[in-house]
Amino acid sequence: MSLLTDALPGLLSAIGAAGVIAFASAARRRLSSSRLQAAQGASIGATLDGTRMLRRYTLLRTVGPDGAPDQYETTWPTGTVITHRVDGRPQRFELTDVPLGDGTFAAEPLDYL
Known part of the structure; x- marks a missing residue:
């Protein structure tokens, strides 16, 4: 014991x-x-109460004046199609929820120049 x-x-x-x-x-x-x-809070396009958050998208297959890809800021939710001018011509992009390494999200081109 x-x-x-x-x-x-x-x-x-x-x-x-x-x-x-x-x-x-x-x-x-x-x-x-x-x-x-x-x-990754910016990856949520809209919060539960319905307010939108600002997100930065990298427009794939584009190049800005400085040689870096063009970027676009918006509060539109993923799946939205936007129009952005590339080389003076309008090009459509679909906003995605795919995060890129630089902290932005991918915007897939729908029109190929």
């Missing part, structure tokens, strides 16, 4: 330490998940 009572404090402290580690790990994952979602 003495063996059981001598081992009980060590067992309880080990269980408590494992619980604290599990809680800290879960909190860390939850915080990093919410930070990632906040960083």
Whole structure:
């Protein structure tokens, strides 16, 4: 009986330490998940209450005066078709929810010049 009572404090402290580690790990994952979602917050075209958010799109297969792809800012939701002038001619693009490496979203060309 003495063996059981001598081992009980060590067992309880080990269980408590494992619980604290599990809680800290879960909190860390939850915080990093919410930070990632906040960083990608612009990827949500409209919030649940119906307000729109400003998003920046990279118009694929275009080049601006500085040699970088043209970019377009709008609050329109994904799936919307916009018209943008490329080399003086109108070209249609569909806004997508595909994130690019530079933090913008892809706007797919519908008309090929």
